[in-house]
Amino acid sequence: MMRAAVVRFPGSNCDMDALRAAERAGCRAYFVWHRDDDLQQANVVLLPGGFSYGDYLRSGAIARFSPIMQAVRRHAADGGPVLGICNGFQILCEAGLLPGALLPNAGLTFVSRPVPVRVENVATPFTTAYRQGELIHIPVAHGEGRFVAAPDTIAELEASGRVVLRYADGGNPNGSSANIAGICSSDGNVVGIMPHPERVADPAIGDDPGHGFFSSLASWRATAPDAPITTPA
Amino acid sequence: MNFRAHIRVMPRDGLLDPQGQAVENALTELAFDGVSSVRVGRAIEVGVAADSLEDAEDATRRMCERLLANPVTEDFLIEVDPA
Numbered sequence: 001m002m003r004a005a006v007v008r009f010p011g012s013n014c015d016m017d018a019l020r021a022a023e024r025a026g027c028r029a030y031f032v033w034h035r036d037d038d039l040q041q042a043n044v045v046l047l048p049g050g051f052s053y054g055d056y057l058r059s060g061a062i063a064r065f066s067p068i069m070q071a072v073r074r075h076a077a078d079g080g081p082v083l084g085i086c087n088g089f090q091i092l093c094e095a096g097l098l099p100g101a102l103l104p105n106a107g108l109t110f111v112s113r114p115v116p117v118r119v120e121n122v123a124t125p126f127t128t129a130y131r132q133g134e135l136i137h138i139p140v141a142h143g144e145g146r147f148v149a150a151p152d153t154i155a156e157l158e159a160s161g162r163v164v165l166r167y168a169d170g171g172n173p174n175g176s177s178a179n180i181a182g183i184c185s186s187d188g189n190v191v192g193i194m195p196h197p198e199r200v201a202d203p204a205i206g207d208d209p210g211h212g213f214f215s216s217l218a219s220w221r222a223t224a225p226d227a228p229i230t231t232p233a
Numbered sequence: 234m235n236f237r238a239h240i241r242v243m244p245r246d247g248l249l250d251p252q253g254q255a256v257e258n259a260l261t262e263l264a265f266d267g268v269s270s271v272r273v274g275r276a277i278e279v280g281v282a283a284d285s286l287e288d289a290e291d292a293t294r295r296m297c298e299r300l301l302a303n304p305v306t307e308d309f310l311i312e313v314d315p316a
Contacts, residue, residue, distance in 0.1 A: 058303055065300075094303070101305040103244075108251045148248060148306060175249065 002221050004029040005042035007072070007088075009052035009063045014085065014198060018048040021201035025214035034066035044081045044125070044217055045072055047088025049141070049196060059102065059144045060090035069095060081125035081220060082190045083213065086142055089182070089192030098183055098192045099157070100149030105142070106175025112141040116168045117181050117195055121161050124188045125220035129212035136209040138195035140173055140181075145194040147176040147183075157183055165193050235316035236281045236289040242302045242309045243274035277301055280316060289313045 004027035006019045015031065022029035022044070032039060034052075039045060052063035063069070069091075076082050076097055084092040092098040105111060114137045119130040130136070149157070154177055157163055165182030172179045174194075182193030197210025244250045250272050257271035279296065283289035290313045302309040 057301070061300065061303070093305075099305075101303050103248070103306060104251060106249060106251050108255055146249075150305070175251075 001028045002026065002043045002217060003041055004044040004046060004217075005032045005039045006030070006046045006048055007032055007034060007068055008048075009034045009050065009066060009087075009091075011052045011054055012048050012050035012087070014049035014087075014196060017196075017198040017201075018046045018085065021198040021210070021214045022046060022217075024202060025211065026218060027214070032068055034063065034068050037067045037071055039068070039071045039075055042075065042080070043221065044083070045075055047072070047082065047084040047091055048198070049086030049088060052087055052091065055087075055144070058090075058094065059087060060092075060094035063087075063091045064095040073097065076185070076190050079187060079189050081217065083126050084190075084192040085196055085198065086140075086145075086194055089194055090144065092190060092192045097190050098185060099153050100147055100183070102142075102144050102194070103146045103148055104144050105146055105173070110141075110143040111145070111173040112139070113173070114139045114200075115171045115173050115181075115195065117165045117171075118168045119164070120166050121164045121184060121188070123161075124164060124184050124191050124216075126191050126213045126216050127164060128219045129216040135168055136212075137200075138197055138210055139199050140195050142174070142194055145174040145176065147174075147180045147194070149177065154178055154180075160186065162186070162188075164191055165195065234283060234285070234289075236283060236286065236313050237316045238279040238281050238289065238293040238296075239312040239314070240277040240279065240293065240297060240301060240309055241274060241311075242277065242297070242307050243272055245306055245308055248306055274307075281313070286313060286315075 197213040252273040
């Protein structure tokens with residue numbers, strides 16, 4: 001069974017939802033604490049949303065120095081899938097595992113509502129369950145979600161198909177450059193997104209358009225029989 | 234020797250600074266004429282023990298590069314004084 005580690009930082013608050021979403025997709029999901037340095041043979045790492053370290057200094061700026069992040073770096077370098085959601089995306093950018101940064105929303109207010117997004121890269125381990133260009137509605141809940149990067153970085157992301165999610169139908173809630181809602185690393189295994197698929201991944205609360213981010217992992221696992229198992233440091 | 238580092242972290246020029254804009258709008262509302270280009274950043278003070286002023290400045294610069302400023306979106310200015 002695929003093992004999914006959900007990293008808990010002080011201030012994480014979407015950790016349980018992420019765990020349940022991974023479980024529902026058939027993973028053996030478990031928590032690891034930010035002070036740990038071992039991912040316990042994880043096949044997949046989830047960095048959940050929240051306000052790690054109270055968002056002091058900048059969101060994600062301090063969480064990236066947590067001991068567990070060294071293990072996450074090794075896992076990512078070995079090609080292991082990593083999904084950062086919201087605060088998890090901010091941490092991945094601060095850690096340099098993804099390019100760019102997430103700044104305070106252009107409107108300065110915290111936005112919490114479903115937004116329309118298009119799935120523009122269906123080749124990552126988290127998006128194969130979607131159709132190219134599929135329009136889904138997923139909630140955002142953030143005060144600092146405005147994606148910015150140097151113009152040549154944006155151009156490179158666009159040219160290499162590394163925009164995974166894009167706000168659609170004029171639904172950009174934060175002023176992100178090029179309506180970018182999520183990106184991936186050059187190898188595609190590290191994905192960061194601002195919207196919260198784990199909040200809409202169970203039909204018990206209505207539709208489950210976010211389930212695909214977790215159910216995709218089964219097909220990734222099937223095509224990657226030698227999927228990396230992260231070893232302890 | 235003990236030093237005090239005064240660090241100013243500012244949003245990079247050309248990046249939208251919605252906080253600065255909101256403050257600018259408020260100042261204009263308050264009838265302060267001729268207000269423009271308001272930017273809101275962050276001031277940080279750090280006590281630094283080092284052998285020389287140069288060493289203290291160097292250490293402060295490395296703190297900014299590693300943690301205190303985001304190299305993608307922010308610039309920093311450093312002033313180090315004897316404590």
